[in-house]
Amino acid sequence: DIQMTQSPSSLSASVGDRVTITCRASQSISNYLNWYQHKPGKAPKLLIFAASSLQSGVPSRFSGRGSGTDFTLTLSSVQAEDFATYYCQQSYSNPWTFGQGTQVEIK
């Protein structure tokens, strides 16, 4: 199985800060990498697919980069509604696997 490792596990940020979350795959997954946002009690939301493609309706302050084993999700200017947990997920091979999550908290 492909292991996905995110860093950091949590971070504190102020509104307006630039935030970057890293995701590393245990083997090359090309660009088969998706990012999700999850808030407590809510349905997870797809933000980025194929490493860098913005899902319809997602604000342009979210961006994704990377290929192979190393990927990043960047929030260019964090807004109040962005405080949540973020997960990467590989779709290169079954079983699909998620990173352990990065909790973005208000400083």
Place this chain on the structure above:
Amino acid sequence: EVRLLESGGGLVQPGESLRVSCGASGFTFSGYGMSWVRQAPGKGLEWVSAISGGGGGTYYADSVKGRFTISRDNSNNTLYLQMNSLRADDTAVYYCAKESSMVQTSFDFWGQGTLVTVSS
């Protein structure tokens, strides 16, 4: 508008069975693969099982293989997860998720989840 609504969660004892369902609307259900993803208390997301649009292909995580069965009724736009021999570590919120139409799989819509608690 795509809607996914899970139901059927509840409290069961270890070793018992439970079936959870996911009603879908707002898209051509038979045209898309579907998955179940769970989140145990205080833990992250874990993919559990997937099924192809026609139902002919099914896939399972090792943690549930042989105990869980995914199925779908395309005439009623409903996805199912039959869970047998439940264990305490199966306690989680179970989400159904629609796969996107892209070549690369992603989960573009999710339900709100249904809580399954396995405890004596």
